[in-house]
Amino acid sequence: MLIGQNICPIFVSRKIIEKMNNKVEYSYEEAVQQARDYFRGDELAATVWVSKYALKDSWGKIFENSPEQMHERIASELARIEAKYPNPLKKEDIMELLLDFKYVVPQGGPMTGVGNDLQIASLSNCFVIGHERPADSYGGIIRIDEEQVQLMKRRGGVGHDLSHIRPTGSPVLNSALTSTGIVPFMERYSNSTREVAQDGRRGALMLSLSIKHPDAERFIDAKTTQGKVTGANVSVKIDDEFMRAVVENRSYNQQFPIVGDEPMFKNTIDARTLWNKIIHNAWQSAEPGILFWDTIIRESIPDCYADLGFVTVSTNPCGEIPLCPYDSCRLMAINLYSYVENPFTKKAKFNKELFKEHVRKAMRLMDDIIDLELEKVHMILEKIGTDPEADDIRRVERQLWEKIARKALQGRRAGLGITAEGDMLAALGLRYGTPEALEFAVEIQKTLALEAYRSSVEMAAERGAFEMYDTERERNNPMIARIREAEPELYATMEKVGRRNVAMLTIAPTGTTSLMTQTTSGIEPVFMPVYKRRRKVNPSDKDVKVTFVDEVGDSWEEYNVFHHKFKTWLHINGYDFSKMSDDEIDEAVEKSPYHKATSNDIDWVSKVRMQGAIQKWVDHSISVTVNLPEDVDEELVAQVYLTAWQEGCKGVTVYRDGSRAGVLVKKDSGEKQGVLPNKRPESLEADVVRFKNGKEEWIAFVGLYNGIPYEIFTGKKEEDTLYIPPRVTKGRIIKVLEADGAKRYDFQYDDKYGYTNTIGGISRLFDEGFWNYAKLISGVLRNAMPITDVVNLVTSLRLDSETINTWKNGVARALYKYIPNGTKAKGGTVCPECGQESLQYQEGCLVCTSCGHSKCG
Template identity: 30%
Template structure:
């Protein structure tokens, strides 16, 4: 059993009954299913051991319980937290839901661990850090690492007279180890590897993920300096350097390149390259498959709140959280989609109240978190700076409501004003907490040191010109209070990926991203049946109704929008609607970058965002985006060119057809969804087991299904393990399973039918039975079972269609039966195959990957 499963089934710590007068959370069926599958604790038999409301009360109570130390009424505080959560105005990160009130009690999502150039002496050495990271990953946390302190590949190691493995070699060691941890049952670990742009092995690092099937448990990013970017602009030379590892002062040294220079350790130049050529290599690789990303080291360190403790060198897996050695951050997001005001306005008072309570919640999480006891440095680092990461989700929903185009100059200003208000209210609350409970322990020497305050109020990139009724923010008054009281949290804001929590909260726009599509096919599990629903944005529907469009015109608009998820080509729509209701593909790369920069100005850490490019974008477009992001003060950038991965992510039906161009068949008549090199196996699958007597004895044949009731794998058991018969049985099962999971335009059930035809009738040394019951060999017996399974499957599907309830067409979610057959309509392709539900619905957003069909998220 995986650590995650054990945690979810462990005994809950003492929790009082949920008060009867507290309201229940209102959720869609899809959101409730996701929440139950992800967060609700389970009994030993796998059944839910708590209701959804009890889950929220467990989290609220055990986070509030730490306030006993401050003589706060715990029940009153728990009620306050519960109300905020069940109103869907704020959700913490997933580990807080799964870990609060449990013996494990690990509530943080992201960590950064140090790696020094040491094989065993130091606690931060290569393999000690690997051990620490594996323990963290078992609890559900993701890790970030800078490999920049490891000596270059091929360097002489005096102690062994050998050659150094180098950063990329040890990155592969880490990747393999984390893959084995994932194989133990938990979901695939999320990790980030960073290497400085001046490291001698940087070119190998940039290209290490050219093959997408290598280093699969890591995102990679290059640590970029301002000096490098200036060299790129000037087309100057660039030195690849590393401290002289044979200098006496290097032994035991664990600092950065700059710290080595300051310590008098000679810096050896290994090679000199053209900065622009190295930049172009990064750009070409990013254009190829989205990796590596760029992390701007100097931009991050200019706003490092605790420079006296460490320089910032690495981030968490999605790049939004810069952290020092052993630091972690408990993240949470205010749901702007629940903070609408009347008449297309913003309820700023609701925003203020939500941010205030959420900030207190996250500060309490620091004390409620039990971290990983075997790595005590984690708790020490967390309490030293008391970092929190409060962000947003549903920004795009709010912009639809207010009537502002995402990406436009007005949209950039609106996003900046929202984030400034969130940042101000979070800091205001953190200062109040410092007055009540004291500032973070490492405040002396920090930017927030009251005796030497070096923090200055943030400012927008462009002067504001619009008024959305937002209350004024008093930065001068806050600065005065900082000098008197200090602040409770060294960092306050981060915009993190919101995959699962945004699905539960009902947001259309995840995090600070634009909406992915206004209409698409969503797959919902309906009592074991895969039900295809046509989803249309409720905000879009309301806009059509307010515009006075009649039902027939609305239906025509839905059908046109379904073609590619966007409404920009729908001529029947008023220009005012087309202007506001843009989706990710409608927004230029420059607009994406400027939106990110506008928000970054008011986020003291960073944010997860993906800059999407159309399929026809070239490397020069990616280069322009990187340069713009650096000049505008972004702290990092992740790009994705549509269709650039072999495992396609964000792709429309038209793009897919253009890539296929099959002369032997009409692409319009095919729905190519079985395209992965090899489909990953989910943690659990439903299946059917049959028995058949064969000339080699009784055989047990199990066929497991994945999404869409498609056969996914076959297991064949005969005789005793270790025998030739058992080996042959296992071999047949493996080959059949591989054929079912391999890339193919043919759906698995049709593949299995062909396998049945090929195996059927194979004769052996003797037969068993007579007439229709005759089994000629083990392969023939397997074929008969597979044929029986396929017949029963067809009957089940037919019965499911017959049993499906007849409903009137709904404008938002319509049963697939009300739409034309899949092969006859031009549906937008959602993305990769989901490892959990098997649907082609995994999308690259927020620097992460999430499934629009079932709510699965890698973050």
């Protein structure tokens, strides 16, 4: 059972009920229709907005049918907070920034939660948790697990570090005698993440570990086993000493604890051997990510206050916000494209003065959202106080939110960033990746940083500095030094009055935000200016052009999808995209500023250098992925990581095209499964798969040849004829010849005492119709059709019997688990949540690798 943030509470406050009664409710279809008009026919933007951001209560009832209503809700709340302080922004000023997603876009939690009193959830996008003093014990480990779940149920992504857990084989003072190391706890935290539903998607988790930890290699390898740690991103924290050891090809010392002169455990390794392991796994499966930890700590302004509890320990799930334990962050993006006047013309110009004004206002709104978050935390604490559980059960959750509130108040951390970098550059006639584009991008980020800090200093004079502010503590920080050099007067004022926020800048991935702004995402270039998408069609329908028929006979129609701003370029340059042939589209792309400027076109060196240069003006970090062609070798991945370290990046992730497809699978299985034997072996290993169809208990026996499904027997479980202990998940299917020459199939399993038990004739225990169809499907399996196609074939069957239709749904459910992790969805691979072409199977469930959206809830 999923633990969901929107599960109806047993006790609902009278205030919430009254607010619900005073609101107009819309059906999903009504809201999508109105939002579609708002987004000028953009179906994906409309459905994502309604599903993710429209005002809802805990039952999923929808109370907004247009983003304009959402902006009205957000602006009203922000204006209410502004009115508490001198020189407040008026509601109409805030609406001007928010409307049409044109200039300032709150992201995720703030867009959903500001002004929503119908749900009790946090506004924070992300949290990091941990112990202020290392707690290397079961109690400490379980406490983190519980806190992680409590945060995820309130909509937050979570990160935490595992470096405090003792390595494998270390002595422990309990009945285990030695430690199991970190990998079992990675799996625990991963499973907890998968159990928490967040309104149509699973929670997001980052697990990190220091390269200095003796279990670093096990950590790096943990996700290479199918089905392991599927609910978490993993990143290894690499220090400068390790990188120098790699470059100089020498040894490196690991120890536990990772800090201290008297470790209880020491280990000397060859640095390059472990480095090659990291590179191989990243080349193969895009993980682990890399965090250059010394760079992060060296540049971190909050770590100037480490002794006051602000020591950075890990990052949020996407890596753009390094945080100390129990700190949190809220995100907001500025749409860079909207500051380009006369885009895609020779008169194109960036309105820097308007940009500066809006950055200062956006920073004020970010600070207002901190106040709104503190109000939300107060609501959460009130809810906990009225919960019916015993106080000792509620204590952990209450103390967690009290610590989060305290950290938010102490540092007032913010997360102001950008989106539409790629479109801004294209609109100005600059090709992403060129020296000219890099120089301009850095100048814009520098301007943003200086104006954001100027606004924070102005707020310190009006509202008060964050409570720990100390000029002397920060004097030698590199980020502060750059501000001092660029703006001496700003720094002098900051010395006198302080700063409102301890840190305030980031560049996050803006998947769904970019759908709303209809621009490129974050700092990234355009994915593709135009691409083809498929939709399943009925060949007999009118006005349908069947362009593709798949392996199971389904018909698909292909159509072109144009990037919104590429359509703007086409319009400005006199093209009618609705009438263009494929050849004409290709010619237009070559003439546009998007030519050779897509995510797969950009030279990796240019992208890494751009990240490193922009990072100098971002006090948190940047979430960016270096995309590489499928045919690159591991040495190139190593060069990307090494260059990123040398250029001053705080972290880096690579994605080699196709690297997630067909990897992380069982040995000798996967898409390249080869030919299976036509003659059935006398005995096959078998999995037992239990599931429910409605209220009925069903069971399946899946015969496996080298781990690949070869045959299936499934149907409704009858207690009197087919009892197998719940703990039994594996056994053998034996073909037995009977005296009259007939054959049957028996299932054998070993009980807990080691005795072999046999259930005779499983082929006859199920309905005869089930068995006939099972023989047909087993024949398809034996001809090595990929499991994805087998499942599609089974689900596409249209049978007259309701009983058989129920049965075939059970067959599909039983086979889903054998689809190799990383297999891309067929036909429509676009995520309905973030719009990226990144839907892949993970443990039989379609999951978006960009935003975490899951069709399994």
